[in-house]
Amino acid sequence: MVENDAARAADVARDYYDTKDVDGFYAQAWGGEDIHVGVYEHAREPIGTASRRTIDRMAARVGDALGPDSTVLDLGSGYGGAARRLAAEFGCRVVALNISETQNRRHRELNARHGLTDLIEVVPGSFQDIPAPAGSFDLVWSQEALCHSADRLGVLREAHRVLRPGGHLTFTDIMAAEHAPADALRSIAERLSLPPFATAARYDEQLRALAFTEVEFDDLTDHIRTHYDRLAEALHTPAPALLDAVSAAYVDTLRTSLAHTAEACHAGHFTWGIFHGRRD
Numbered sequence: 001m002v003e004n005d006a007a008r009a010a011d012v013a014r015d016y017y018d019t020k021d022v023d024g025f026y027a028q029a030w031g032g033e034d035i036h037v038g039v040y041e042h043a044r045e046p047i048g049t050a051s052r053r054t055i056d057r058m059a060a061r062v063g064d065a066l067g068p069d070s071t072v073l074d075l076g077s078g079y080g081g082a083a084r085r086l087a088a089e090f091g092c093r094v095v096a097l098n099i100s101e102t103q104n105r106r107h108r109e110l111n112a113r114h115g116l117t118d119l120i121e122v123v124p125g126s127f128q129d130i131p132a133p134a135g136s137f138d139l140v141w142s143q144e145a146l147c148h149s150a151d152r153l154g155v156l157r158e159a160h161r162v163l164r165p166g167g168h169l170t171f172t173d174i175m176a177a178e179h180a181p182a183d184a185l186r187s188i189a190e191r192l193s194l195p196p197f198a199t200a201a202r203y204d205e206q207l208r209a210l211a212f213t214e215v216e217f218d219d220l221t222d223h224i225r226t227h228y229d230r231l232a233e234a235l236h237t238p239a240p241a242l243l244d245a246v247s248a249a250y251v252d253t254l255r256t257s258l259a260h261t262a263e264a265c266h267a268g269h270f271t272w273g274i275f276h277g278r279r280d
């Protein structure tokens with residue numbers, strides 16, 4: 001039953017990210033690299049700059065897991081912004097697992113443009129069933145992808161399986177705040193084609209149940225408010241490249257959807273931050 005739900009959610013995510021309008025929006029709104037929440041130094045900072053800072057902040061938590069001898073697995077790797085930044089900065093190998101072939105094509109093109117094809121392997125597939133043997137990775141990494149899973153414990157179990165003993169797991173995700181009203185969140189999840197959101201407490205419980213050690217959560221919820229404000233603003237006066245990439249009808253849909261999500265952030269309905277743990 002859980003497996004059927006997880007397979008269905010994976011199909012929904014693939015269809016969503018392969019859609020021309022959705023791809024056009026995500027490929028434009030973050031500077032073409034990242035599709036995750038940024039860490040903002042100030043409220044007017046460009047989304048792309050803040051999004052890269054999130055990668056750097058996650059990288060700083062995993063210290064010795066990043067270097068020329070390490071292999072990283074990025075779950076739900078989008079257009080590969082994190083994979084390229086980690087490979088270029090630390091010389092590590094990255095396996096980028098992602099269910100959307102539309103995104104994977106763009107990801108491979110960008111890797112080639114940046115001369116990073118030798119360090120990054122883009123693999124099509126689902127994080128519910130990671131196509132890699134046990135103990136293959138020094139670091140499992142994921143940003144804003146687990147929200148698409150209908151079986152997050154299953155994904156974390158897979159992450160544990162493919163990590164070497166002592167390996168690191170770090171991820172960010174958009175989560176429900178502990179006392180957020182179910183109705184408000186349900187409508188947002190449905191609009192984004194997402195299963196019900198996780199909470200930070202639930203992730204913490206699941207990580208400990210899987211015997212991850214040194215489990216920590218860096219709560220950065222303030223930044224998700226700024227992030228959705230910035231995205232909603234970007235839709236007030238869309239850049240010409242965005243108007244070229246998406247249909248007029250989708251711009252209208254996005255305006256409404258992003259404004260609602262921004263409101264929910266201000267109402268305190270969401271939590272966002274960085275999880276970190278180590279495999280026992």
Ligand SMILES: C[S@@+](CC[C@H](N)C(=O)[O-])C[C@H]1O[C@@H](n2cnc3c(N)ncnc32)[C@H](O)[C@@H]1O
Nearest residue numbers: 010013034035036076078099126127143145148
């Ligand atoms: C919001 S995007 C984040 C992309 C990337 N992590 C980033 O931060 O730029 C969510 C990503 O999760 C991927 N995804 C969703 N469900 C997946 C699944 N079951 N297996 C692998 N990737 C999945 C999507 O294709 C998409 O690339």
